[in-house]
Amino acid sequence: MGKLTSWVARNRIATAAIVLSLLITQGIAFAIFESEKKNDFMLVEQEVLRLKSQLEESLNHSVTATKMLAYLIRNDLLGSHFERVAKELLEQNAFIDAIQYVQENTIIRTYPLEGHEPTIGYAVLEDTTHRREAMLALERGDLYFEGPFNLLQGGRGIVGRYPIIIDDEYWGFSAVVIRYETILEAIGTDSTGTNETYTYQIAKINNNENPIVFFEDRKIDLSGVHYSALVPFGNWMVSAQLNTPAYVREGFLFSVLGLLLTTVLGLFFWYLSDQPRRLQLLVDEKTNDLNLSTQKLEDYSKQLLQSNNELEQFAYVTSHDLQEPLRMVTSFLSLLEKKYGHVLDEKGKQYIHYAADGAHRMRQIILDLLEYSRIGNIEEEVSLVDMKAVLDDVLILNRKLIKEKKAVITTEELPQIYAEKSPMHQMFHNLIQNALTYHGDSISPEINIRAEETVTHWIFYIKDNGIGIPSEYREKIFNLFERLHGNGEYSGTGIGLAICKKIAEQHKGIIGVDSEQDRGSTFYFTVLKKVESNQAAEHEIV
Template sequence: MNLLKKVNRCLDYWPNQLAIISFFILLIISIFLTYRIYNNEYGNELIKVKEESFKIKNQLESTINYSSNVVKVISFIAEKNLEEQEFEPVAKNLVEKNKYVDGIQLVKEFKIIKTYPLIGNENTIGYNLTDDKLHKKAAKEAITKNKIFFEGPFQLVQGGMGIVGREPIYKNGKFWGFSAVIIKTDTFLKSIHLDDFGSTSNFEYQIVQKEGDLSGPKFFKNNADFSQGIIHKSFIPAGDWYLYVKLKEPKYLNRSIEFLIYGIVLSIIIALYLRKLAEEPLKLETLVDKKTADLEKLNLELENRAKELTKVNKELEYFAYIISHDLQEPLRMITSFLTQLEKKYNDVIDDKGKRYIFFAVDGAKRMKNIILDILEFSRVGKYNDKKEFINLNDIIHEIESFYKLEFPHGKLIYENLPVLNSYKSPLIQIFQNLIGNAFKYSKENVAPIVSVKVIEEDDKQITFAVEDNGIGIENEYLEKIFVLFQRLHTREGDKGSGMGLAIVKKIVENLNGTIWVESEVNVGSTFYFTLPKEKE
């Protein structure tokens, strides 16, 4: 009773009702589709078997046609009473030219009177077809059909298995005998490109006589069951043969069952999903009151978190400043004392020691620059100045005056740059870094030429290009150069922390832009970046 109550309670719950109805509807659809797939897959595989059967049948009929042409030539010789003079040379020519014919015979009435080749086939001369009831029956069948008719496979008189095709010859309207071709079983199988087991990777084959069907003599030495499976049976009148072709591993049933299983599983999943969806409004209704009550508490917590985050950000900024200041002080001391050491003991320290002192001082300076760059990187996005209209020509002019002293032969080309409504300091950093790198990594003994221009502009953004004729960058490093501390060129005299382009990338992305580079070694590099016309 308790179980029935639980069942009734479950059935009264309308999401469960929806799930059950959905499952059965989807199950019926799955069964219907499975049936369609079963029929389609079975039909497709049956078509494959039929196509293979037609192919083999065509190859058989092609061989028969070759044989038919041979017996017609021999029949013509006999009809013209030329068999004594012409049989052997003509038969020899026909056998040599037709790879699917092993021998040719001339039969007067029912007795074999000529055979080519004679060597190895001497036993056939004088053999009477009426001595064997099967040969006699096949010969009469050829007379009845009045065209070539094949008998076999059977044990040949001269030895071995084969088939014989006979066509009746008439002289002056009266039956005279037969012209016949002999095809050994091996030759016959080669003509249809099969071995004596009648099996390929996809199909099984069998050729049997109509009279005995599968219980009679067989061409192929296989034990395939041709009474079940996907099979095509075709009739070959020239020998009263049945050709059986069977698909080795039909997959239609497996595919149908597989689809049905997927369909059942999918039906269950969808039914459960619909049940879950139906439960959502009920659960939501239950949760509304609780969420409403929790909302004020959550808002209060969010306010407190916001205050905490603001405090933490200020502390982090202060921490970064203190760390950079505290790290710089020991470096200043190291530099100062090493410099004093070099001055005071200049006469005592040898060249090697002076070189060590130089490397130490230079390393300390580089460390100081790295610290300053890290501090600068951490400050990206925190601008104290306000947005203003900035003429980029003025900014580039200031940068140009700075590099004229260091690179007097260098050229910085720019003109008609736009006016942007943005923050001044980050724009200066972008152009300062890109132009500075262009001059810094110029080729030796070649005057650096750097151009700054706008290559594309639309309503939302402007695309800039900073192009140089410097040493260039290999393709494999085009992405790495924007990563912190990545310095690809370490020529003597080139200074830097490897953070300049990382800072530029962060500034550009903070201004809602993108940056990329195209370069060719020993030709130069072009840095492209986009900036919005007015940052939101």
């Protein structure tokens, strides 16, 4: 119940609509109910009136007959012609079973005699009921019917009496006998007093006694659709009742329809009002899913970070620990050569040479690996780095090699940038070493270093006139241990450029090369400018 009241509060429009719908539909149903009821009553009234008029019409014949007989008797014209007169009267007037006259109290003559013998000489007016009814006729001065009652001659019927007054004195009655069956025929019903539509009753109005009705075992249900009309001929109430009043059914139908409609409306509104809640559930569900996947991503990236860290630690520790035994190898091979070289032949010396060389190369690899693992592992301070100074440093470090190769180095103005100093040093060192190493036999290396500025990045170019790089290897060379030459051609560990790539990525920049075989190479790398608003800058390399 509480749920309902809260729903009502939340959905005023819906409630109003439902209430309105209820009012309207029930209003219409009620209107239909009333109209149909009126219609039904009207029908029944019409039917009763029809019945009444039909009865009266048929009884009018009795009027004619009894009046005629009375007239003849009054004017002493009857004589002995009763039978003939009666016969003709009967022929002329329908719905009469017998015609008779009463003088004083007694029935004198009846036609047809056959079937009505008991009536002859019957002192009819000595019976209380008959007397009373006859008196009513006398009072009215007109044809008045008694009955239905059990006829003396058998069967049921009605008797209509017309008073004969001669010289202002009561003489007697002319009367007709109409059998029950004839009445039924006259009014067009059967003995049941019902048909498909209506149930009839004709009841004599009497105050105190048992009801005198045409159709037995029937009481008009006053709650039903009925109508009654008085037939003065016999003080009869003609009533009819509608067997199946339509109005209840119709009204009920419309009411139910209206309720259904309102229910549908109600459901519709409930569904609508529930929409936000359902949407919220959906949103919650999706949010939950999102949270879960975000959580998963977070966990995964944490795992990744951890694994990365471990890997780097491993690389660091390993290369560190590898250096010690390597030092032993290199040292003693060197001593061997120094102190015992004189007892060795050329081959022996060569053996030692290759061993020492192998060890030496291994040492270089370990150093490079150590450097590779260092980057990103050790948090270096980002500071304002004078790239010119760094380059100069690198050139000094490599002066021996530069002198040896007779290399020509040109630089243009280099900026001061926010970067980690050591890695920048390493970057230049590796790139310049490469430029000094990978050149044609008879060609002196010419190296040019310059810088460019974009909105978001610094770009550094190291251009050489070396052997160049075929386009299909332009990306491969930055992979760890990837080399394009054997150690016999050019010495190297395959780690240098991988280190450069790592450094570039560390600085949120990229590294690449423009090159063609035998046409030299221009290596370039970018460094993201350190600006607060530079959260998600995109690369712009022309």
